[in-house]
Amino acid sequence: GGGGGGGGAGGASATADKTTVCTKFKNDLAKLVQTLEQSNRHYIRCIKPNDTKAYRQWEAGKVYEQLSCNGVHETVTLRKAGFPNRVPFERFLARYSPCMEGLPETKEGIEQFLHAFMPGGNTCGEWAVGNTKIFFRDALLVNLQKKLEEMFEGQALLMQARIRQWHAIIQTEKLREMARNSLVLKRFVRKYHAEVELERLRIAYEEKLRCTTVVQRYVRQHHAKLEWLQRKTENDAATDMARFIKRSYAMGELERLREERRRRVEATTMLAVFVRRYHAQCELLTLEEAERIRREIAERERQEAERRKREEEERIRREAEEAERKRIAEEEARKAAEEAERKRIEAEKEAERKRIEAEKEAERRRIEAEKAAAEAAAALEAAKKAAKNEEERQRVIREAEEAARAAAEEARLLELKIKEEEERQQREAREAIEREEAAKRAKEEAERKVREEEERKVREEERKVREEEERKREEERAKRQQAQKGEGGRREKERRRESKETTSTER
Numbered sequence: 001g002g003g004g005g006g007g008g009a010g011g012a013s014a015t016a017d018k019t020t021v022c023t024k025f026k027n028d029l030a031k032l033v034q035t036l037e038q039s040n041r042h043y044i045r046c047i048k049p050n051d052t053k054a055y056r057q058w059e060a061g062k063v064y065e066q067l068s069c070n071g072v073h074e075t076v077t078l079r080k081a082g083f084p085n086r087v088p089f090e091r092f093l094a095r096y097s098p099c100m101e102g103l104p105e106t107k108e109g110i111e112q113f114l115h116a117f118m119p120g121g122n123t124c125g126e127w128a129v130g131n132t133k134i135f136f137r138d139a140l141l142v143n144l145q146k147k148l149e150e151m152f153e154g155q156a157l158l159m160q161a162r163i164r165q166w167h168a169i170i171q172t173e174k175l176r177e178m179a180r181n182s183l184v185l186k187r188f189v190r191k192y193h194a195e196v197e198l199e200r201l202r203i204a205y206e207e208k209l210r211c212t213t214v215v216q217r218y219v220r221q222h223h224a225k226l227e228w229l230q231r232k233t234e235n236d237a238a239t240d241m242a243r244f245i246k247r248s249y250a251m252g253e254l255e256r257l258r259e260e261r262r263r264r265v266e267a268t269t270m271l272a273v274f275v276r277r278y279h280a281q282c283e284l285l286t287l288e289e290a291e292r293i294r295r296e297i298a299e300r301e302r303q304e305a306e307r308r309k310r311e312e313e314e315r316i317r318r319e320a321e322e323a324e325r326k327r328i329a330e331e332e333a334r335k336a337a338e339e340a341e342r343k344r345i346e347a348e349k350e351a352e353r354k355r356i357e358a359e360k361e362a363e364r365r366r367i368e369a370e371k372a373a374a375e376a377a378a379a380l381e382a383a384k385k386a387a388k389n390e391e392e393r394q395r396v397i398r399e400a401e402e403a404a405r406a407a408a409e410e411a412r413l414l415e416l417k418i419k420e421e422e423e424r425q426q427r428e429a430r431e432a433i434e435r436e437e438a439a440k441r442a443k444e445e446a447e448r449k450v451r452e453e454e455e456r457k458v459r460e461e462e463r464k465v466r467e468e469e470e471r472k473r474e475e476e477r478a479k480r481q482q483a484q485k486g487e488g489g490r491r492e493k494e495r496r497r498e499s500k501e502t503t504s505t506e507r
Contacts, residue, residue, distance in 0.1 A: 083135030333443035340439035344432035351425035
């Protein structure tokens with residue numbers, strides 16, 4: 001009973017698992033319908049241009065007939081008569097809100113915008129407003145898109161103009177700042193040169209004044225001595241006369257000193273004029289020299305950029321050549337390995353062929369030897385039977401024995417030849433293996449050389465990078481030192497100027 005129940009269950013499951021063609025077709029059709037319902041369907045009409053399936057042949061009558069049969073003309077007519085474009089309010093506002101300047105983003109605002117966009121209004125029925133969507137004909141939607149693109153182009157041009165104006169203002173401010181800095185620098189340079197020249201003239205004037213004072217002191221001393229001697233030796237009249245003469249002489253000397261001082265002041269003024277002119281020329285030469293140095297620096301930077309560009313191109317070319325050499329070496333190593341493998345296979349095939357031929361030859365000779373031995377035994381037997389006397393029998397026996405020995409010797413020689421052939425084949429196989437190993441070693445050596453060359457190139461690149469960084473650090477260090485020297489010179493000049501101002505103030 002249990003067995004019967006189990007058999008019935010097994011039969012039911014087999015019937016349930018069995019799938020017919022109709023069931024499979026129905027399942028596939030249901031899956032297709034489900035997929036079509038879940039997707040956004042688009043239908044395509046295919047038109048045959050000709051009946052011969054030829055390339056670039058167009059039969060107008062046949063194409064027109066197919067369009068008429070497919071209902072394309074009626075579809076186009078219906079599309080023109082209806083509203084093919086249906087846009088929700090939200091999507092219309094998101095796309096065309098930039099064109100709705102000052103209008104509310106509502107249904108009424110959209111209607112006002114469309115009435116304003118079409119001068120004649122909706123007399124031709126170009127659009128219709130529904131509860132949630134707007135219905136358009138093709139021409140109106142194309143015009144709206146054109147207006148939106150024109151507005152975007154105008155805004156883009158305005159933004160570009162504002163950006164260019166901003167860049168021009170920034171560049172103008174930079175140029176003005178550079179001009180102001182140049183004027184300030186020139187003013188400080190002229191002031192420094194004038195202070196140096198004034199200090200030099202002041203020192204010269206003080207030196208001359210000191211010499212004049214010493215001379216005057218000696219002159220007064222001399223005159224005092226003379227006056228004292230005259231007072232001792234002359235009377236009062238002579239003393240008065242001498243005093244008058246000394247006063248006259250002193251007055252003349254005073255006039256002469258005043259004239260000399262006036263000439264010295266004029267000479268100092270003219271010298272200051274010449275000094276200012278000289279410093280102006282020096283400043284002009286300094287500016288020309290600065291411009292020349294700037295041009296030389298720009299030329300050196302350009303040459304350095306060209307040199308780096310050439311080095312980069314040379315490095316790329318060397319890398320390409322090295323890659324090509326590496327590829328050629330790998331190709332040669334691969335060819336050598338393939339050639340060695342081919343020779344080894346050919347040697348193995350040749351050895352196998354020769355071994356088979358030797359075996360066949362040995363088998364043939366062995367069979368011949370066995371046949372000869374059998375014939376010799378048969379001949380011996382026949383000779384024994386046919387011998388009439390003992391002497392003839394002995395002779396036949398000896399001949400048979402000699403033939404057997406000859407056959408054995410021939411078989412031994414054949415075995416020796418087979419052994420030699422096997423040894424030769426083994427030797428050739430060993431040589432083929434050695435050639436293959438040599439090819440592998442050559443390939444490994446080529447790969448090792450390629451790796452070493454790549455490592456050398458990497459080290460060379462790293463060395464160049466380190467040298468370039470070291471050169472840049474040296475240039476930065478030199479620039480910092482030069483800036484420090486300039487700062488120190490400027491501070492020293494300010495200190496001297498302050499010292500001179502303090503000294504002049506104290507005086």
